[in-house]
Amino acid sequence: MKKISLLGATGSIGIQTLDVIASHPNEFNLVSMSFGSNVKSGIDIIKKFKPKFVAVKDKDTYSLLIDTFGSGDITFHYGQDGLIEAAVFDDVDILVNAVVGSVGLVPTLKAIEHGITIALANKETLVTAGHIVMELANQYNVPILPVDSEHSAIYQCLQGEDTKAIDKLIITASGGSFRDKTRDELKGVTVEQALNHPNWSMGAKITIDSATMMNKGLEVIEAHWLFQMPYEKIEVLLHKESIIHSMVQFEDYSVIAQLGTPDMRVPIQYALSYPNRLPIHNGNRLNLSEIGLLHFEQMDFDRFRSLYLAFESGKSGGTMPTVLNASNEVAVAAFLKGQISFLKIDEIIEKALDSHANITHPTLEQIQEVDKLTRTYVQSLIS
Ligand code: NAD
Ligand code: MG
Numbered sequence: 001m002k003k004i005s006l007l008g009a010t011g012s013i014g015i016q017t018l019d020v021i022a023s024h025p026n027e028f029n030l031v032s033m034s035f036g037s038n039v040k041s042g043i044d045i046i047k048k049f050k051p052k053f054v055a056v057k058d059k060d061t062y063s064l065l066i067d068t069f070g071s072g073d074i075t076f077h078y079g080q081d082g083l084i085e086a087a088v089f090d091d092v093d094i095l096v097n098a099v100v101g102s103v104g105l106v107p108t109l110k111a112i113e114h115g116i117t118i119a120l121a122n123k124e125t126l127v128t129a130g131h132i133v134m135e136l137a138n139q140y141n142v143p144i145l146p147v148d149s150e151h152s153a154i155y156q157c158l159q160g161e162d163t164k165a166i167d168k169l170i171i172t173a174s175g176g177s178f179r180d181k182t183r184d185e186l187k188g189v190t191v192e193q194a195l196n197h198p199n200w201s202m203g204a205k206i207t208i209d210s211a212t213m214m215n216k217g218l219e220v221i222e223a224h225w226l227f228q229m230p231y232e233k234i235e236v237l238l239h240k241e242s243i244i245h246s247m248v249q250f251e252d253y254s255v256i257a258q259l260g261t262p263d264m265r266v267p268i269q270y271a272l273s274y275p276n277r278l279p280i281h282n283g284n285r286l287n288l289s290e291i292g293l294l295h296f297e298q299m300d301f302d303r304f305r306s307l308y309l310a311f312e313s314g315k316s317g318g319t320m321p322t323v324l325n326a327s328n329e330v331a332v333a334a335f336l337k338g339q340i341s342f343l344k345i346d347e348i349i350e351k352a353l354d355s356h357a358n359i360t361h362p363t364l365e366q367i368q369e370v371d372k373l374t375r376t377y378v379q380s381l382i383s
Contacts, residue, residue, distance in 0.1 A: 002272065005032040005053075005087055005116075007107060008098035010041040012203045013121045013147065013264065017096050018045060020269045023281035028272060032089035034082065034099070037061050043068060050074075053089040055082030080106065087111045094272060096147070097122040100205050101329050102322075102371055105129055109364070112142045119271035121147035123222045127325045129367050130225035131317075144226060145271040150219055151226055152267030153245035153258035158227070161250070169223055170247040170255070172239040173299070174199045176210035179240060183303055189342045191335065199242040199262050208332045212345050217310020218328075221321055224314055231315050236307065238297035243286065261286050305346040313353060318360040319370045320353060326374035327352035334382045352378055 004021060008014045014035070021028040034055040035042045042061075046054060046069065055077045056062050062078035069076070077085055080103070087095050087107035095111040096119045097104050104122035111118060113136070120126070126133055137144050146152045150171045158166075177196050178186060194211045195204060202210075209215035220234050245267075247257040260266055261284040269278060301308040306328075313320040331348045334340045340348070352374055359366055 001026065002028050002094055003031045003090065003092040004028055004094050004096060004272070005089055005092040005111075006030060006096045006098065007034045007083060007087060007104065008036075008100065008122075009033040009045050010035040010038040011098055011100065012201065012206075013096075013098035013268065015041075016265045017098060017268050017272075018049065019281065020265050020272060021049070024269075024273075024278055027278065031092055032086045034086040036099075039064055046074065053077070053086055055079075055086035083107050084110050088114045088116060092116055094119055096268070096272070097125065098147070100124070100203055102128045102325060105133075108133060109136055112136045112140050115140055115142060117142060118144045119147050119268070120144055121268075123148055123218045124325050124329070126225045127218050127221045128322045128371060129364065130221065130321070131361075132364055132367070134225050134228075143274075145274055146222075146226055147264075147267050147271050148219060148222065149262075149264060149267045150246040151223060152270055154223065154227060154248055156258045156270065157246070157248040157256040161248070161256075163227065165251050166227075166229065166233065167249045167251050167253065168233045168235055169227060169229055170235050170237050170249060171216065171219055171223060172237050172242070172244050172246050173213065173216045174210070174242045175238050175240055176213065176215070177207070178211050179238070183343075186342055191338060194335075194342060198240075200264070202264075204336055205329070205332055208335060208345075209328070211342070212306045212332075213304035214306035214310065214328050214332075214345075214349075216304075217307045217314075218325070220307075220310055221314045231311060236299045238299055239295065240297075241291065241294055243288075243291060243294055259286055306349065309346070309349055309353060316358055318358040319362045319367060320356065320358050322362070322367050322370045323352050323356045323374045324349060326371045327378045330375050330378040330382070339382055348378055348381055351381060 030049045030051050032053040033051045036057040053075045065076050084107050094117045098121040102124045104125045108125050197207050242262045244257045249255045313324040327349045331345045
Protein backbone atom coordinates (compact mmCIF):
# COMPACT_ATOMS: atom_id res chain seq x y z
CA MET A 1 0.00 0.00 0.00
CA LYS A 2 1.50 3.35 -1.05
CA LYS A 3 0.73 6.36 1.14
CA ILE A 4 -0.06 9.42 -0.97
CA SER A 5 -0.08 13.15 -0.45
CA LEU A 6 -1.95 15.17 -3.08
CA LEU A 7 -1.47 18.91 -3.56
CA GLY A 8 -4.24 20.53 -5.63
CA ALA A 9 -6.89 17.87 -4.89
CA THR A 10 -9.85 19.86 -6.26
CA GLY A 11 -8.20 20.63 -9.61
CA SER A 12 -8.38 18.81 -12.92
CA ILE A 13 -5.34 16.59 -12.21
CA GLY A 14 -6.31 16.35 -8.53
CA ILE A 15 -9.79 14.94 -9.24
CA GLN A 16 -8.39 12.44 -11.75
CA THR A 17 -5.72 11.38 -9.25
CA LEU A 18 -8.50 10.72 -6.72
CA ASP A 19 -10.29 8.61 -9.32
CA VAL A 20 -7.14 6.50 -9.73
CA ILE A 21 -6.72 6.17 -5.94
CA ALA A 22 -10.39 5.21 -5.47
CA SER A 23 -10.23 2.58 -8.19
CA HIS A 24 -7.25 0.83 -6.54
CA PRO A 25 -8.03 0.87 -2.80
CA ASN A 26 -5.56 -1.94 -2.09
CA GLU A 27 -2.71 -0.10 -3.78
CA PHE A 28 -3.10 3.53 -2.76
CA ASN A 29 -4.14 5.44 0.33
CA LEU A 30 -4.68 9.20 0.43
CA VAL A 31 -3.27 10.39 3.76
CA SER A 32 -2.74 14.06 3.10
CA MET A 33 -4.09 16.68 0.70
CA SER A 34 -4.34 20.37 -0.07
CA PHE A 35 -6.59 22.58 -2.12
CA GLY A 36 -7.08 26.29 -2.81
CA SER A 37 -10.51 27.65 -2.07
CA ASN A 38 -13.06 25.33 -3.71
CA VAL A 39 -14.64 24.47 -0.34
CA LYS A 40 -17.61 22.47 -1.55
CA SER A 41 -15.52 20.09 -3.62
CA GLY A 42 -12.86 19.99 -0.86
CA ILE A 43 -15.39 18.94 1.79
CA ASP A 44 -16.78 16.17 -0.44
CA ILE A 45 -13.26 14.83 -0.99
CA ILE A 46 -12.42 14.91 2.73
CA LYS A 47 -15.64 12.99 3.55
CA LYS A 48 -14.98 10.37 0.91
CA PHE A 49 -11.23 9.82 1.36
CA LYS A 50 -10.80 10.64 5.07
CA PRO A 51 -7.22 11.98 4.87
CA LYS A 52 -5.36 12.65 8.12
CA PHE A 53 -4.06 16.05 7.07
CA VAL A 54 -5.65 18.84 5.00
CA ALA A 55 -4.10 22.18 4.02
CA VAL A 56 -5.93 25.03 2.30
CA LYS A 57 -4.85 28.30 0.77
CA ASP A 58 -6.29 30.84 3.22
CA LYS A 59 -7.39 31.22 6.83
CA ASP A 60 -11.11 31.73 6.03
CA THR A 61 -11.33 28.37 4.28
CA TYR A 62 -9.39 26.82 7.17
CA SER A 63 -11.88 28.22 9.73
CA LEU A 64 -14.78 26.93 7.67
CA LEU A 65 -13.27 23.43 7.67
CA ILE A 66 -12.70 23.52 11.44
CA ASP A 67 -16.40 24.48 11.85
CA THR A 68 -17.44 21.58 9.60
CA PHE A 69 -15.19 18.80 10.91
CA GLY A 70 -14.30 19.97 14.43
CA SER A 71 -10.88 19.21 15.87
CA GLY A 72 -11.17 15.44 15.57
CA ASP A 73 -9.09 12.99 13.57
CA ILE A 74 -8.04 15.40 10.83
CA THR A 75 -5.35 18.04 11.25
CA PHE A 76 -6.01 21.23 9.29
CA HIS A 77 -3.57 23.94 8.28
CA TYR A 78 -3.34 26.79 5.75
CA GLY A 79 -0.99 29.01 3.73
CA GLN A 80 2.46 28.15 2.39
CA ASP A 81 3.39 26.37 5.65
CA GLY A 82 0.29 24.23 5.31
CA LEU A 83 1.17 23.33 1.72
CA ILE A 84 4.66 22.24 2.79
CA GLU A 85 3.36 20.24 5.75
CA ALA A 86 0.80 18.53 3.52
CA ALA A 87 3.56 17.56 1.10
CA VAL A 88 5.69 15.77 3.72
CA PHE A 89 3.03 14.64 6.20
CA ASP A 90 3.65 11.27 7.87
CA ASP A 91 6.55 10.61 5.47
CA VAL A 92 4.20 9.58 2.66
CA ASP A 93 5.60 7.40 -0.14
CA ILE A 94 4.54 9.63 -3.03
CA LEU A 95 3.75 13.31 -3.37
CA VAL A 96 1.46 14.10 -6.29
CA ASN A 97 2.11 17.76 -6.96
CA ALA A 98 -0.89 19.06 -8.91
CA VAL A 99 -1.09 22.67 -7.82
CA VAL A 100 -0.84 25.25 -10.55
CA GLY A 101 2.05 27.71 -10.64
CA SER A 102 5.45 28.16 -9.03
CA VAL A 103 3.82 27.99 -5.56
CA GLY A 104 4.50 24.25 -6.01
CA LEU A 105 8.28 24.69 -5.90
CA VAL A 106 9.12 24.77 -2.17
CA PRO A 107 6.80 21.86 -1.20
CA THR A 108 8.53 19.78 -3.90
CA LEU A 109 11.97 20.62 -2.53
CA LYS A 110 10.91 19.79 1.05
CA ALA A 111 9.43 16.47 -0.05
CA ILE A 112 12.66 15.57 -1.84
CA GLU A 113 14.59 16.29 1.38
CA HIS A 114 12.25 13.82 3.11
CA GLY A 115 13.08 11.17 0.49
CA ILE A 116 9.52 11.21 -0.87
CA THR A 117 9.04 10.14 -4.50
CA ILE A 118 7.61 12.99 -6.58
CA ALA A 119 4.84 12.47 -9.13
CA LEU A 120 5.06 15.83 -10.84
CA ALA A 121 2.20 17.46 -12.71
CA ASN A 122 3.16 20.98 -11.65
CA LYS A 123 5.46 21.84 -14.56
CA GLU A 124 6.06 25.41 -13.36
CA THR A 125 8.29 23.95 -10.62
CA LEU A 126 10.81 22.52 -13.09
CA VAL A 127 10.62 25.53 -15.38
CA THR A 128 11.32 28.04 -12.67
CA ALA A 129 14.06 26.14 -10.81
CA GLY A 130 14.92 22.99 -12.78
CA HIS A 131 18.58 22.87 -11.83
CA ILE A 132 17.80 23.13 -8.11
CA VAL A 133 15.05 20.48 -8.17
CA MET A 134 17.09 17.99 -10.21
CA GLU A 135 20.29 18.50 -8.19
CA LEU A 136 18.43 17.95 -4.94
CA ALA A 137 16.62 14.88 -6.32
CA ASN A 138 19.99 13.49 -7.36
CA GLN A 139 21.51 14.20 -3.97
CA TYR A 140 18.65 12.46 -2.11
CA ASN A 141 18.27 9.77 -4.76
CA VAL A 142 14.58 10.62 -5.16
CA PRO A 143 12.77 9.73 -8.41
CA ILE A 144 10.83 12.51 -10.17
CA LEU A 145 8.07 10.68 -12.06
CA PRO A 146 6.38 12.74 -14.76
CA VAL A 147 2.59 13.12 -14.78
CA ASP A 148 2.45 15.40 -17.81
CA SER A 149 1.32 13.08 -20.63
CA GLU A 150 4.19 13.95 -22.99
CA HIS A 151 6.86 13.33 -20.37
CA SER A 152 5.17 10.18 -19.16
CA ALA A 153 5.19 8.99 -22.78
CA ILE A 154 8.91 9.69 -23.11
CA TYR A 155 9.57 8.05 -19.73
CA GLN A 156 7.71 4.95 -20.90
CA CYS A 157 9.61 4.92 -24.24
CA LEU A 158 12.91 5.04 -22.32
CA GLN A 159 12.30 2.02 -20.10
CA GLY A 160 15.26 -0.34 -20.56
CA GLU A 161 17.00 2.11 -22.93
CA ASP A 162 20.33 3.83 -22.58
CA THR A 163 19.65 7.59 -22.55
CA LYS A 164 23.06 8.15 -24.16
CA ALA A 165 21.62 6.55 -27.33
CA ILE A 166 18.91 9.21 -27.71
CA ASP A 167 19.07 11.19 -30.95
CA LYS A 168 16.12 13.42 -30.07
CA LEU A 169 12.93 13.72 -28.08
CA ILE A 170 9.83 14.46 -30.15
CA ILE A 171 7.16 16.19 -28.08
CA THR A 172 3.75 16.24 -29.72
CA ALA A 173 1.40 19.23 -29.47
CA SER A 174 -2.32 19.26 -30.17
CA GLY A 175 -2.17 22.95 -31.05
CA GLY A 176 -4.77 24.10 -28.50
CA SER A 177 -8.02 25.96 -29.08
CA PHE A 178 -6.70 28.21 -31.87
CA ARG A 179 -4.54 25.84 -33.88
CA ASP A 180 -6.33 26.67 -37.15
CA LYS A 181 -6.25 30.45 -36.71
CA THR A 182 -3.58 32.77 -38.14
CA ARG A 183 -1.92 35.28 -35.82
CA ASP A 184 -4.05 38.00 -37.34
CA GLU A 185 -7.23 36.07 -36.56
CA LEU A 186 -6.20 35.88 -32.89
CA LYS A 187 -6.73 39.61 -32.31
CA GLY A 188 -10.25 39.57 -30.97
CA VAL A 189 -10.52 36.07 -29.45
CA THR A 190 -12.41 35.78 -26.18
CA VAL A 191 -11.68 33.98 -22.91
CA GLU A 192 -14.53 31.53 -23.61
CA GLN A 193 -13.08 30.62 -27.02
CA ALA A 194 -9.61 30.16 -25.53
CA LEU A 195 -10.97 27.89 -22.79
CA ASN A 196 -12.51 25.54 -25.34
CA HIS A 197 -9.73 22.97 -25.89
CA PRO A 198 -10.49 20.44 -28.66
CA ASN A 199 -8.95 17.31 -27.02
CA TRP A 200 -8.40 17.78 -23.29
CA SER A 201 -10.48 19.11 -20.41
CA MET A 202 -8.02 20.81 -18.06
CA GLY A 203 -7.64 23.67 -15.57
CA ALA A 204 -8.05 27.24 -16.89
CA LYS A 205 -4.39 28.26 -16.77
CA ILE A 206 -3.03 25.28 -18.71
CA THR A 207 -5.86 25.57 -21.26
CA ILE A 208 -4.79 29.16 -22.02
CA ASP A 209 -1.15 28.00 -22.05
CA SER A 210 -2.15 25.44 -24.68
CA ALA A 211 -3.79 28.11 -26.82
CA THR A 212 -0.68 30.33 -26.74
CA MET A 213 1.55 27.22 -27.07
CA MET A 214 3.35 28.32 -23.89
CA ASN A 215 2.28 24.98 -22.44
CA LYS A 216 4.49 23.26 -25.03
CA GLY A 217 7.26 25.74 -24.26
CA LEU A 218 7.05 24.91 -20.55
CA GLU A 219 7.06 21.22 -21.49
CA VAL A 220 10.23 21.63 -23.56
CA ILE A 221 12.00 23.12 -20.52
CA GLU A 222 10.47 20.42 -18.32
CA ALA A 223 11.83 17.74 -20.70
CA HIS A 224 15.26 19.38 -20.73
CA TRP A 225 15.50 18.93 -16.95
CA LEU A 226 13.73 15.60 -16.52
CA PHE A 227 15.73 13.84 -19.23
CA GLN A 228 18.89 15.99 -19.06
CA MET A 229 18.53 16.69 -22.77
CA PRO A 230 20.09 19.68 -24.60
CA TYR A 231 17.51 21.92 -26.32
CA GLU A 232 18.97 21.06 -29.75
CA LYS A 233 17.74 17.51 -29.18
CA ILE A 234 14.15 18.46 -28.34
CA GLU A 235 11.66 18.88 -31.18
CA VAL A 236 8.00 19.88 -31.07
CA LEU A 237 5.64 18.35 -33.62
CA LEU A 238 2.03 19.40 -34.21
CA HIS A 239 -0.24 16.36 -33.97
CA LYS A 240 -3.85 17.41 -33.68
CA GLU A 241 -5.37 14.06 -32.66
CA SER A 242 -3.39 13.74 -29.37
CA ILE A 243 -3.05 9.98 -29.89
CA ILE A 244 0.75 9.79 -29.94
CA HIS A 245 1.66 11.39 -26.62
CA SER A 246 5.36 11.79 -27.56
CA MET A 247 8.25 9.84 -29.05
CA VAL A 248 11.95 9.16 -28.74
CA GLN A 249 14.25 8.79 -31.72
CA PHE A 250 17.45 6.85 -31.04
CA GLU A 251 20.87 7.02 -32.72
CA ASP A 252 19.95 4.15 -35.05
CA TYR A 253 16.91 6.31 -36.09
CA SER A 254 14.54 3.82 -34.59
CA VAL A 255 11.59 5.73 -33.10
CA ILE A 256 9.59 4.54 -30.09
CA ALA A 257 6.24 6.22 -29.45
CA GLN A 258 3.62 5.88 -26.72
CA LEU A 259 -0.01 5.95 -27.88
CA GLY A 260 -3.42 5.93 -26.28
CA THR A 261 -6.75 7.73 -26.15
CA PRO A 262 -6.38 11.13 -24.43
CA ASP A 263 -6.94 10.31 -20.73
CA MET A 264 -4.78 11.98 -18.09
CA ARG A 265 -5.55 9.20 -15.63
CA VAL A 266 -3.19 6.94 -17.58
CA PRO A 267 0.00 8.98 -16.96
CA ILE A 268 -1.18 9.76 -13.40
CA GLN A 269 -1.70 6.07 -12.66
CA TYR A 270 1.59 5.11 -14.32
CA ALA A 271 3.44 7.52 -12.01
CA LEU A 272 1.64 6.05 -8.97
CA SER A 273 2.07 2.40 -9.90
CA TYR A 274 5.57 2.68 -11.43
CA PRO A 275 7.42 0.41 -12.16
CA ASN A 276 4.25 -1.70 -12.46
CA ARG A 277 1.10 -1.18 -14.53
CA LEU A 278 -2.49 -1.51 -13.34
CA PRO A 279 -5.80 -1.82 -15.20
CA ILE A 280 -7.51 1.51 -15.87
CA HIS A 281 -11.01 2.00 -14.47
CA ASN A 282 -13.60 2.85 -17.18
CA GLY A 283 -10.92 3.59 -19.76
CA ASN A 284 -11.24 3.71 -23.55
CA ARG A 285 -9.19 1.34 -25.68
CA LEU A 286 -7.38 2.90 -28.61
CA ASN A 287 -9.04 1.89 -31.89
CA LEU A 288 -6.70 2.88 -34.69
CA SER A 289 -8.85 1.51 -37.51
CA GLU A 290 -11.67 3.74 -36.30
CA ILE A 291 -9.37 6.78 -36.16
CA GLY A 292 -7.91 5.96 -39.58
CA LEU A 293 -5.61 8.94 -40.01
CA LEU A 294 -3.06 10.66 -37.80
CA HIS A 295 -1.72 14.07 -38.84
CA PHE A 296 1.65 15.74 -38.25
CA GLU A 297 2.87 19.23 -39.04
CA GLN A 298 6.02 21.18 -38.46
CA MET A 299 5.85 23.82 -35.74
CA ASP A 300 5.59 27.46 -36.80
CA PHE A 301 7.61 29.60 -34.37
CA ASP A 302 6.35 32.91 -35.81
CA ARG A 303 2.76 31.89 -35.31
CA PHE A 304 3.45 30.59 -31.81
CA ARG A 305 5.71 33.28 -30.37
CA SER A 306 5.49 31.84 -26.84
CA LEU A 307 7.13 28.61 -27.94
CA TYR A 308 10.00 30.56 -29.48
CA LEU A 309 10.39 32.59 -26.27
CA ALA A 310 10.41 29.41 -24.18
CA PHE A 311 13.14 27.78 -26.29
CA GLU A 312 15.23 30.96 -26.10
CA SER A 313 14.79 31.31 -22.32
CA GLY A 314 15.60 27.66 -21.83
CA LYS A 315 18.80 27.95 -23.87
CA SER A 316 19.85 31.09 -21.96
CA GLY A 317 19.14 29.28 -18.69
CA GLY A 318 19.77 30.98 -15.33
CA THR A 319 16.81 33.10 -14.25
CA MET A 320 15.39 33.57 -17.77
CA PRO A 321 12.95 30.61 -17.43
CA THR A 322 11.90 32.00 -14.03
CA VAL A 323 10.99 35.29 -15.72
CA LEU A 324 9.27 33.43 -18.56
CA ASN A 325 7.14 31.48 -16.11
CA ALA A 326 6.29 34.29 -13.68
CA SER A 327 5.38 36.76 -16.46
CA ASN A 328 3.26 34.10 -18.11
CA GLU A 329 1.41 33.28 -14.85
CA VAL A 330 0.52 36.95 -14.30
CA ALA A 331 -0.34 37.63 -17.94
CA VAL A 332 -2.59 34.56 -18.20
CA ALA A 333 -4.38 35.48 -14.96
CA ALA A 334 -4.95 38.99 -16.38
CA PHE A 335 -6.30 37.58 -19.65
CA LEU A 336 -8.67 35.30 -17.72
CA LYS A 337 -9.95 38.36 -15.80
CA GLY A 338 -10.52 40.20 -19.08
CA GLN A 339 -7.82 42.80 -18.34
CA ILE A 340 -5.70 42.18 -21.44
CA SER A 341 -6.22 40.74 -24.93
CA PHE A 342 -4.97 37.31 -25.97
CA LEU A 343 -2.05 38.58 -28.08
CA LYS A 344 -0.87 40.79 -25.21
CA ILE A 345 0.18 37.64 -23.31
CA ASP A 346 3.19 36.96 -25.59
CA GLU A 347 4.00 40.64 -25.80
CA ILE A 348 4.15 41.06 -22.04
CA ILE A 349 6.33 37.96 -21.59
CA GLU A 350 8.75 39.23 -24.24
CA LYS A 351 8.96 42.63 -22.52
CA ALA A 352 9.66 41.00 -19.17
CA LEU A 353 12.40 38.83 -20.70
CA ASP A 354 13.98 41.77 -22.56
CA SER A 355 14.15 43.89 -19.43
CA HIS A 356 15.70 41.17 -17.25
CA ALA A 357 19.45 40.90 -16.55
CA ASN A 358 20.06 37.15 -16.39
CA ILE A 359 21.63 35.56 -13.31
CA THR A 360 23.40 32.48 -14.66
CA HIS A 361 23.60 30.19 -11.62
CA PRO A 362 20.84 31.44 -9.33
CA THR A 363 20.27 30.24 -5.78
CA LEU A 364 16.76 29.43 -4.58
CA GLU A 365 16.58 32.85 -2.89
CA GLN A 366 17.56 34.61 -6.12
CA ILE A 367 14.94 32.65 -8.04
CA GLN A 368 12.27 33.60 -5.52
CA GLU A 369 13.34 37.24 -5.69
CA VAL A 370 13.29 37.29 -9.52
CA ASP A 371 9.89 35.57 -9.48
CA LYS A 372 8.52 38.27 -7.16
CA LEU A 373 10.08 41.20 -9.04
CA THR A 374 8.79 39.88 -12.37
CA ARG A 375 5.26 39.61 -11.02
CA THR A 376 5.40 43.21 -9.78
CA TYR A 377 6.85 44.43 -13.10
CA VAL A 378 4.23 42.63 -15.20
CA GLN A 379 1.45 43.84 -12.94
CA SER A 380 2.65 47.40 -13.53
CA LEU A 381 2.61 46.80 -17.32
CA ILE A 382 -1.00 45.62 -17.06
CA SER A 383 -2.30 48.46 -14.93
P1 NAD B 1 -6.47 23.37 -11.78
O1 NAD B 1 -6.53 24.85 -11.83
O2 NAD B 1 -7.61 22.58 -12.29
O3 NAD B 1 -6.20 22.90 -10.28
C1 NAD B 1 -5.22 23.50 -9.46
C2 NAD B 1 -5.37 23.00 -8.03
O4 NAD B 1 -4.41 23.67 -7.22
C3 NAD B 1 -6.73 23.25 -7.38
O5 NAD B 1 -7.02 22.20 -6.50
C4 NAD B 1 -6.48 24.53 -6.59
O6 NAD B 1 -7.39 24.65 -5.53
C5 NAD B 1 -5.09 24.28 -6.11
N1 NAD B 1 -4.34 25.50 -5.77
C6 NAD B 1 -4.11 26.57 -6.55
N2 NAD B 1 -3.39 27.48 -5.89
C7 NAD B 1 -3.13 26.97 -4.68
C8 NAD B 1 -2.42 27.41 -3.53
N3 NAD B 1 -1.81 28.60 -3.50
N4 NAD B 1 -2.36 26.59 -2.45
C9 NAD B 1 -2.97 25.39 -2.47
N5 NAD B 1 -3.64 24.91 -3.51
C10 NAD B 1 -3.72 25.68 -4.59
O7 NAD B 1 -5.12 22.97 -12.54
P2 NAD B 1 -4.79 21.60 -13.32
O8 NAD B 1 -5.24 21.70 -14.71
O9 NAD B 1 -5.17 20.42 -12.50
O10 NAD B 1 -3.19 21.69 -13.39
C11 NAD B 1 -2.36 21.49 -12.26
C12 NAD B 1 -0.91 21.40 -12.72
O11 NAD B 1 -0.76 20.26 -13.56
C13 NAD B 1 -0.47 22.61 -13.57
O12 NAD B 1 0.87 22.87 -13.32
C14 NAD B 1 -0.63 22.11 -14.99
O13 NAD B 1 0.22 22.75 -15.90
C15 NAD B 1 -0.26 20.65 -14.84
N6 NAD B 1 -0.85 19.74 -15.85
C16 NAD B 1 -2.20 19.66 -15.98
C17 NAD B 1 -2.76 18.82 -16.94
C18 NAD B 1 -4.26 18.67 -17.07
O14 NAD B 1 -4.70 17.84 -17.86
N7 NAD B 1 -5.07 19.41 -16.35
C19 NAD B 1 -1.93 18.07 -17.76
C20 NAD B 1 -0.56 18.17 -17.59
C21 NAD B 1 -0.03 19.00 -16.64
MG1 MG C 1 1.17 18.02 -21.44
